[in-house]
Amino acid sequence: MFLQSVLLLITLWGGAEEAVSSAQVFGAGIVDHQGRPLAAQVTASRVPSICDPGAVAASQLRVESDDQGRFRLAAREAGLWRLHLEAPGYLPLVAEVLKSPYDEVTGPFSLQPAPFGSGRTVVPPARESGPRASGKLHLRGRVVAQQGRPIAAALVWLSSDPSCYTLSAPDGSFRLALPAETSLAETSLIAVAAGFSRESTEVPSRLKPELVEIALRRQTGRLQGRVLDSQGRAIGLATVTARSLGRATATNQDGTFVLESLPVPTKGAIEITAIGHATTEVPFRLLETGPGGDTGDVVLNRLRLLKGHLTGRPGQSLERIWLTAQARSGASHETRVMTEGAFALGPVAPGTWLISVTDQRQVLTTFEVEVPVAEGPFLLAPIDLRGDQQIRGTVVQAGGDALEGAQVYVRPRGAPVPRTGTGAPRDAPATVTAGDGRFELDGLGAADAFVLEVRKDGFSSALVDLPPGEREDELEVVLAPATRVEGLVISESGAPLEGASVSWQSPERGLKNGSRTFLLTDAEGRFVLPSVVPGDHVLAVFAEGFATARQSFSIATGEERRELRLVLQPETVLAGRVVDGQGNPVAPAVVTVPSSVQLDFPVVETTSADGSFLLYGLQPGHLSLTVRHKEYRELALDLDLTAGRQDVQIVLERRRQFSVSGFVLDPEGRPFAGAIVTLWNDGTVFEATADARGAFTFPDCPEGPVLLGIKGFRLPPEESTLQVDRPHLGLVLHPQPR
Structure with a gap:
């Protein structure tokens, strides 16, 4: 769940009696994690005051955003409003708006994708409202x-x-x-x-x-203007914010805006933002006499996607390459290159941008680009990372005969090797040997270190380390015949088990986690591993109704054949129920069993509505598991299992809630209005926007360690980590440019 507390500094009609207003709340835009407009449903609920529950009556409104992610709420009543934003496939977002009868703007809001496999989004529970224990204050x-x-x-x-x-x-x-x-x-x-x-x-x-x-003090100043795009067309629902005054509004469909009841005399700047357009600041000055201020026509330039194509070195994994665009203003965007080398970066504002290409370990190249004012994407010149070095070699078998059709892979030293279920590399080979066993590789850099991997069915794979420097000598790579491993899976009674799943892990040299192959036994309970390299290996076998079995074995160089026999024992089933201190079910709680002797891979189960869960395929003996829920303390358990079914009840302790608030100051010690403060706790992200005084608050923060950040900036290490252990925690943050 993402919680964003947005406090708009807004005002109410004054006078001897309360006035009725027709003002509205405008949503500046709902976007996805890549900044693209998103259609979402917005539900606004007025929250009773915890200090004066009779001040306002409960009320609720519901609207849907348009295709640009914008929405409009006719929320006339003053008070604290909670906005719930939901879109299919995205995590819900909650924002709080302290509202008056002025036309005010909130947002933009960024929705994050729901976790993989999540069938639906869940609306987060509302924060506790109504009176709290007030004591004598x-x-x-x-x-x-x-x-x-x-x-x-x-x-x-x-x-x-x-x-x-x-x-x-x-x-x-x-x-x-x-x-x-x-x-x-x-x-x-x-x-x-x-x-x-x-x-x-x-x-x-x-x-x-x-x-x-x-x-x-009475305010009589008035500021008006009109917002257009670069083609002279009006921009409706653009956000106009005077941060120094804590005031904001939105443009009408004809692009006009008015800010009234401003202090005079005063001077400052308004910030104008609109989805798909570059943000612009316009200075203004208001005098005690005169008709007021007029900014005239303000032109917002269209944001543009930077599109292009990148060519990597032989064997280079393009999915691991990132492009970053950095502006002189400090704005930045980043993206990952797609498999085919295509990429789209941004959208960015017109101007000068520094483009950096990295592979998560080092900067590969940088260059500047000038993005002109126009509509549509801006095409970058092709980026070529290939070097000018060439490698020649021959692949032979142990007797010296050439091997045709051997696959040659090349990748930077230290890079992980993507694997398929059969243990072969997932990416395409850089080249394949000819009839005489020869191969050639072009485009390598002389200053880089590489690893060659050569594979052919029926032979053990070979790895060749290529240090940096000129490579003039021709390589000879010798492949040894692989070993054929045959296995049989049976029950305690000796009956063959058909359809048992066999997981084979081969920790080959140069691979951090080894390669993994998955097979199924045939009707006679048999399976075959056709090409097993010398070294240590691990088998894990899974079958319905049986406990997981594991067996380690070693293959010596030159060994042609090996037979294995695996006997599976009846399984132990763990039937659990997760409840709170009063015995009420906790759902959905996440039960995790890490990879261990019991299981070859981590298992994650979610409790049903009655708090129950089931774990199959376990062996009698020790089992560790953890139980997590966002409203409860995480619990780690160590269990000793017996044969058959075992029932267990797990009681979770509810988390205590705390509040965190503070101020964001720029390097000169001035309030940093509009800064977006993020707080991470146990996989949950909270967001709050600093007001005109630089103040922010997280009214509902779970207890424990949290990480703080400010979007677009970095925090000193002593300010980025925090232990929430008191009912109220006050902070002063000093962000620094990235």
Whole structure:
């Protein structure tokens, strides 16, 4: 689940009595993990205040985004709104919006693909709302204009917890019943109202009977303009944000926008964003007198995909090559090259970009490209990574006779070897030997180290190490005959087992994890491994109703034939049920059994609705497993199994919830408004956007170790890791350019 807390600093209509508004919430865009527009369903639910549950009534709206990922919610009521965004095949996303009657913009939102094999997405449970234990902390106050006139329906909330909010009464008064764990030294009180400035005040360290008075200044400034694309066409639903003022809006279908009730005099810049277009900043200045500000026509350039083709060296795995585009502004994009060498990078804004090509170990080449203003993809010149070295050689068998049709593979030294189920390399050979056993390889770099692998049916494979430097001598590669291994799989009674699955692992020299072959026994329970190289090998056999059997064996050089016999024992079945402390089922909990003597590969099972799960094919003896659920502490178990069926009940302890908040500051110590802070915990990602003061909050953070990050930037090591072990944790983050 991804949780994003988006706090928009927005205001309400002020005056002696509460006003009714027709304002809306605009979604700046829903995109997938690659930035492409995504159609999704948006459900908005108004969340009662934990400090004044009677301040607003529950309400819910539901809309669908258009083909550009944009949506519009007629959410007139002020308060905290929770947005649930769902799209088939993607993990759901939750965002929180503290809303007023202004037209306000939230987003864009990025949905991540659901895990492989997930049949459906699951809406995350709503955060607990309604009153929490408030103890004896009661805060009373009054919101007034500078002339002392009361302001009704002003939105008042705690900076440390936006879910603690209320609306002022017609006489400007308000009352908050603070949670008992609230730290008064780490929070402030904020009030906003339409037509007035947003103001904050410190909360008294010791609450007194006197009212806390918050005076708001009237704002009369007005800024307008129009947003067009490079062809002069209007851009609707573009996001216009004045971050220094904490205000935002969206353009109409004719591209026009208006920001009203701004402070005067003032100057600053607005940021304009739209899906598929480059972000633009426009400076403005508002005076105390005059008709207001007008930015005129603002042109947004289309983002463009960088497309091209890359040619690798012989045997080079193109899937391991990455391309990165870096702009002078610090923006960056990256992509992986496809098998055929094609790639698409971006989309990027027009301008100068530095393109880097890497293979995850080193930079292979870099170059600059100037992307002009236009529509459609921009085609890059072909990228050729081939060198100017050539290797010649001959493949022969032990007696010296040439071997025709031997497959020659080449790959950088240290690179993993992709394998098929038969143990052969998955990628295509660089070349095949001719009738006289000869082969030639072109395009290798003299400064690189390579490994040649030569394979032919009926022979052991051979690996040849090629160090860096000039290679003038011709190679001779000798292949030795392989060994034929025949096996028989039977039960304790001696009956042959048809259809048993045989897994053969061969740790060949130069392969980190070895190669693996999967076979099935025939009607007589037999199987054949036709070409087994000298060395140590491991067999694992699986059959329904039987425990997994493993057998190790070694093949000597020159050995022609070997026979194996494997006897399978009846299986042990582990029937488990996962519950909480009250005996209620926990689902879906993930039960994982790592690769061990019991099982040849990891097994992952998910509990059903009643919390139950079944594990088959086990042997009597020791078994380790772990149980995980996002709302409970992870539990590791060691079990001693007996023959037959064994039942076990597993009790999980619920995680405690904590809050993490803080500020993001730039290198000069100024608030970093709009920074997207990410928090990783046990496979779950949370996101929060810093407001105009650089403040962010994660109201529901699980206990334990977490990793912090800021999109597009990096954090010092001492700030990127965090141990959440207190009810409320305050931070100050200092991001650095990547």
